[in-house]
Amino acid sequence: MAVRGPRKDSPRLTARGAATRERIVATAADLMFRQGVTATTLDQVVDACGISKSQLYHYFPDKDALITEVIAMRERRMVSSQKPQLDQVRSMRDLERWRDSLVTGHRERDVPYRCPIGSLANELSCYDDARQSLAAIFSRWQGLLADGLVRMRESGELDPGADPAELAVAVIAALQGGYLLAETMQDEQPFLVALDMALDHVKAHVRTPVANLTQPDT
């Protein structure tokens, strides 16, 4: 898991080889996403990928190594899809845009309501290596969000007393819970409700200009 040598997992690797390797990981990631890790067979990966078994074992010593790579790919994908958006966050409005893109993203590609990271985390949390990697991914994700909240605080929109890190954790938790309920109930409503709660929670820490203090309707 730790990076020991200079290049340990690439002892002379052609562009083509790297591509195949990547394809294997992608295929495994997809199968594991849909069926779960334990339920996914190496033979399934081989078949779905259209390669022969010897190729799989040419690139990966065993299933665990493949799983490790799948996790790594999940992190890359999360960052590449989330970072561009979260880096833009400077206001409550931006955060709402982020939420909307999560929702619409699931609507157009009709991928099941399910978090590729959360589902791995649930299944692999009893294996410490994997668990730690997944914890790091969550941290990273949370960090991206927290950075946005920090910017909101610096720009004065967020209350100076608000804790961006803590808010970010809450938002990710809501996201995960929303995914799980939506998936289980096969209904996107819990996902929407959870995300709205999360954003409301952030909004509760938005600096309230006096103008916003309208008279209470009592």
Place this chain on the structure above:
Amino acid sequence: MAVRGPRKDSPRLTARGAATRERIVATAADLMFRQGVTATTLDQVVDACGISKSQLYHYFPDKDALITEVIAMRERRMVSSQKPQLDQVRSMRDLERWRDSLVTGHRERDVPYRCPIGSLANELSCYDDARQSLAAIFSRWQGLLADGLVRMRESGELDPGADPAELAVAVIAALQGGYLLAETMQDEQPFLVALDMALDHVKAHVRTPVANLTQPDT
């Protein structure tokens, strides 16, 4: 799954037999809780339970049937642990007590931060039978919570415009997300943060007496 005959799964069943059957389910539930369903072997169940394999197959036709029973047990346990508390909920204060008992419950018995229902849901959501049962459990849970919120609304504490069902979904989602993060990070903080967010969210729908409208610190 559906109850067809008068007693289909108890064709003459001694008290002792029923007890053993129950012990098998409990043992399986425990193993599946800690390792996951797919990762749990029938031989493991047999060993952990101290019975012989023929007994397992005497009571259950196959692994699926056992899983079904495990899910049913999870529902019973959830209801028996949650209903007494949630039925008491009549105020924000009661809700906070519920949250506290969730936290302290996990602290004293040092059971891992992990939802017995949520983890099953995550792993079994691709099998429609199981998924539906688990969705029903979530609904039930949410219903218990919503009932409490309805009482809060009736007593005037909760805003008449608040939607108890929706609030309950949000709370359960936060709970689930909190579990997942806490488990993965091996830290109870995300669990606390998520639950606090959820309660704040409910609190935001509490009727605000004029007395509570203290001057904003601007």
Place this chain on the structure above:
DNA sequence: GGAGGACTGGACGATTTCGTCCAGTTTGTG
């Protein structure tokens, strides 16, 4: 005390899964 359920204990087979191995072909690159 007798019938039937509860239970042991392990043999057994079928199948799946992981992982190995290798002989031979194709592709790519210095």
Place this chain on the structure above:
DNA sequence: CACAAACTGGACGAAATCGTCCAGTCCTCC
């Protein structure tokens, strides 16, 4: 060209896993 990597294809073994089966003992209730 020559060498190495990429790849096929499938045989193979070991182990795990599911599920069956049965002979025989123990317990319980009518």
